[in-house]
Amino acid sequence: MKTKALTIAAVAAVAITGPAFADKLDDIIGSGKLRCAVVLDFPPMGSRDASNNPQGFDVDYCNDLAKALGVEAEIVETTFPERIPALVSGQVDVGVASTSDTLERAKTVGFTIPYYAFENAVTANDKVEMATWEDLKGKTVGATAGTYEAIWLEGKVKEWGEGEFRPYQNQADVFLALSQGQLDATVSTVEVAEANVASGNFPGIKVVDKAPMVPDYVALIALREEQGLINYMNLFINQQVRTGRYAELYKKWVGEGEPADLTIKGVYR
Amino acid sequence: MFDTALTLNDFIFLAKGAGMTIFVTVISVALGTVLGIVFGVIRYQLGPVWSAPLMFVLDIFRSIPLLIQLVLAYAFLGTVLRLGLSGLSVACMVLTLYTSAYCAEIVRGGIEAVPLTLRRAARSLGMSWGQDMRHIVMPLATRVALPSWIGLALGVMKDSALVYVVQVTELLKSTQILITRLQEPLLLLTICGAFYFLISFPVARFGGYLERRWSND
């Protein structure tokens, strides 16, 4: 109790003596450590290798960012629903967690320019007759709680007024449920869908169709008021593309082919 | 059926999660019991009216899902106060208060079970309040309270499965991580459940034994 009172007193004192303000960017450089929230059940962006160490596109991006800042990277695993709470509660400095940049969320956290863009695919259980994404209507569908595709899919189910939507806590549970036949179909990023089908871990599922969403642009996140840090990360993303590192990591984790275009025609950022 | 991709490495990973479960449980139960005894004695000494504010606060911990307590504490301490506490310390704090809220009731029940006449006799023999508490109330109340306390400690161990929500990788969370990679849900969940069972069952049996033994004489 006493320590708590002391802490509160200390916080109050700091608040009263006012802004001896070092921003987050300074804090990170000063502490020598960059703590990134990464979702590790989201291959190929984040997963664990055979000795349960973090790996993936997002993990490499965090390492690159730390290297650019000249500090050490620390990967903090979060699930999709928990990544923002982890950021705003100060557990991590930034989120490298494939976070879609919706306007609703931008009221709470600060987004950089997009660093990756997903297309979404519909994956279905083999036993279910499906040809196009429109066959999702009336089916039992699911996705990872708190993701862009979950918000889209839940909206569609409400719009159709039939079928059922189930949000699971992580991507693995979704595919487990799909493979077990608890779900008829799911919507996920093409990368995740293909990686999971190819892994052979989930028998009896197949990719059916692309989902008709606008590309899902994902950005790095930091606290809304940390403009210095967000500026720095914007430049970092730009440099990753410019130096070819983006294409290199795309090839390493996603595969052959053209990495997703991060620009939008006809509008300034 | 036992054809599995589980390696020694993964067992070490699971053991680490189990270690975390035990660590969180031991810290929270130890601190929560101390606090709970203090609260319980205060409750008894002050009587129902004067201790009402304290009881109201403790009652909140028993009326809201632990999951929400954890999320709220985490969001409040981190987002609002910006204290930058680790998930582990938030988990321990919440579980400690959670334990103390239940423990206070157990302690109060224990003290009330000691016949008042016995305590008056002790005081009339010249014992101080402290001596009475130490030599008369404590041994007798412990007999009444210990079985319930064992139940509480085991309850906290099982409830500690929820601290995954504040980024603490305990046993159930480590199991989920391995399920994600290995896709052997049934096997891994059985191992996880067996672990909880193997710790909880013997202790619960021991508690039942104590209860039977002490209620006979």
Added chain:
Amino acid sequence: MFNYRFQWKQAYAKLPEMLDGAITTMQVAILSMVIGILLAILLTLFRRSGNRILGGFATTWVEIARNTPALFQIYMAHFGLAGLGLHLSPYQSLLLGITFNNAGYLAENFRGALKAIPDTQPRAGRSLGMSDLQAFRFIVLPQMIRISFPTITNQMVWAVLMTSLGVTVGMNSDLYGVTQDLNALTFRTFELFAMAAVIFYVIVKIIQAGAWLISRRLFRY
């Protein structure tokens, strides 16, 4: 003082959705208690029957329910049973998990309560021409429920609190699930969960008040 602005209005606008969730939560809790009590009585009979298979079955149930986390039991009801080919919806999985847990805890308590009822009573009933089952039904059961009533109330509170674990099996229509869904949209974690906490608190108080009224009516001497 602190660098945080509460946005209660945004959260308050979601209250109707959250109250809908609260109704689902109550529904699950009440159903799980009703079925749980019936199952617990059945398990108690099994354990009294002297039949080793039935007794063993009941004991296994009780010990698993009491010695593993509720979260584990619910997760098993969904993903574990599906591994064996039995598919339950999130609602059914949650209901099954909580019911399993309720029945286990209550059966153990009923066993304790039975010890307080002298063996001579059902025997007296038997000698009045009642069957074994009748003696249990009319003599033992009412007293057992009465002795266990505080525990039943507590377990009901537990059942309400346990519904919050449904999110792990894809449940999104209960109070916690609704709150988490809203949180994913807006990230207003503190405000939304604080409101959920208040609603849970009110539900629990209503249950406790209701139990108090019932016990006063039913158990007057």
